[in-house]
Every structure is written in C-alpha cells, then in structure tokens.
Amino acid sequence: MRKRRFSVEQIVAPLEHYDRPAxxxxxxxxxxxxxxxxxxxxxxxxxISENGTSLPVASAPAASDGKPVIYGVRPEHFILDEANGLPAEVAVVEPTGSETQVFAKFGGADVVGVFRERVDAQPGQQIRVTPDPRLVRLFDEQTGKRL
Incomplete structure (x- = not known):
C-alpha cells in the first residue's frame, strides 16, 4: 500500500486563511x-502588470523596486469606479441575484469581479474598476509566499 503525503500550508483561524493567506x-x-x-x-x-497597467498597493515591502511579484485581488475587492477606475473589457456578465459576477480582461489578465451593484454591460464593452489597495495581497513570484 502506498503512503500518501500531505502538506499543511497554513494553520490559523478560518478567516485568517481568507484575509491573510500565507x-x-x-x-x-x-x-x-x-x-x-x-x-x-x-x-x-x-x-506594474506584464502589460504595463499600473495598479495601487497599500504598501510595498522595503527595497522591492523591480521585484517580480504576483498581485492578488479577490473578486469582491474590485470597486466599480467610472470616474477614476481602469478599463476592464467584459467577457461575461452573470447576475446571481444579490450579486453580479463579471468575467473580464483587466491588466492583461482574465479576472472575475463580484459586485453588489447591478452591472449593465454587454460582452465587448468596458467597465471601469479599481482594486481596493488595502485588500490586495502581494506574493513573491518565485516562492509563492505572501510578502
């Protein structure tokens, strides 16, 4: 019989996994x-994303200029912001009742946004969004660890 190996990634209270993933x-x-x-x-x-889009961060680690990172933003941490947001090209709008999921191209990547507001957009159109910088998580590109 083969032994299975498991790895524990993070031991914290349940919401810590969501709020501060390791x-x-x-x-x-x-x-x-x-x-x-x-x-x-x-x-x-x-x-600065791979396609050159500049996105906000609440704070960057010291001596991190030029460091390759992964920018993590939860779908519900995007804010609809027609005045100051960045363009996101809509692929699919999925009303789910109290929320609307929007699948879009943003910052050169495919993303999902979840909004409490109604989103009146069709595929191919643009909406303007911004990530809430206080809730963005940065990860080291090589190790995958949160910075």
Whole structure:
C-alpha cells in the first residue's frame, strides 16, 4: 500500500486563511470565486502588470523596486469606479441575484469581479474598476509566499 503525503500550508483561524493567506496555494484555494492573480513587478510603490497597467498597493515591502511579484485581488475587492477606475473589457456578465459576477480582461489578465451593484454591460464593452489597495495581497513570484 502506498503512503500518501500531505502538506499543511497554513494553520490559523478560518478567516485568517481568507484575509491573510500565507501563500498562493492558500489564496487560490480559499474563496469562491477564487482570488485573481496578475503577474508583474513593483515599481515606485505601485504594481506594474506584464502589460504595463499600473495598479495601487497599500504598501510595498522595503527595497522591492523591480521585484517580480504576483498581485492578488479577490473578486469582491474590485470597486466599480467610472470616474477614476481602469478599463476592464467584459467577457461575461452573470447576475446571481444579490450579486453580479463579471468575467473580464483587466491588466492583461482574465479576472472575475463580484459586485453588489447591478452591472449593465454587454460582452465587448468596458467597465471601469479599481482594486481596493488595502485588500490586495502581494506574493513573491518565485516562492509563492505572501510578502
């Protein structure tokens, strides 16, 4: 009989997994829909995605300029912001009753946003969103650990 090996990724209270995941695995495993991940680097206290989109971060680790990172934002942490948001090209709008899920291209990546507001957009149209920088999580691109 083969022995199975299991790995414990993080031992904390349940909501800690959601709020402060230790690594990419935990961040992607907890929550539905799961956390969105964008690849890029930190520069001047901001995140710059692979396609050059500049996104806010609440605080960048010291001496992190140029560091390759993964920018993690949960679907419900996007904010509809027609005045100051960045464009997201809508692929699918899925009303679920009290929420609306929007599948879109944002910052060069496919993302899912979950909004309490009604979203009146059709595939191919753009909405303007911004991630809440206080709730964004940064992960080291090589190790997957939260910074």
């Amino acid at each position: 690594n990419l695995f935990v961040a992607g495993f907890i929550g539905s829909p799961s956390m969105n991940f964008l690849k890029g680097r930190l520069q001047g206290g901001r995140f």
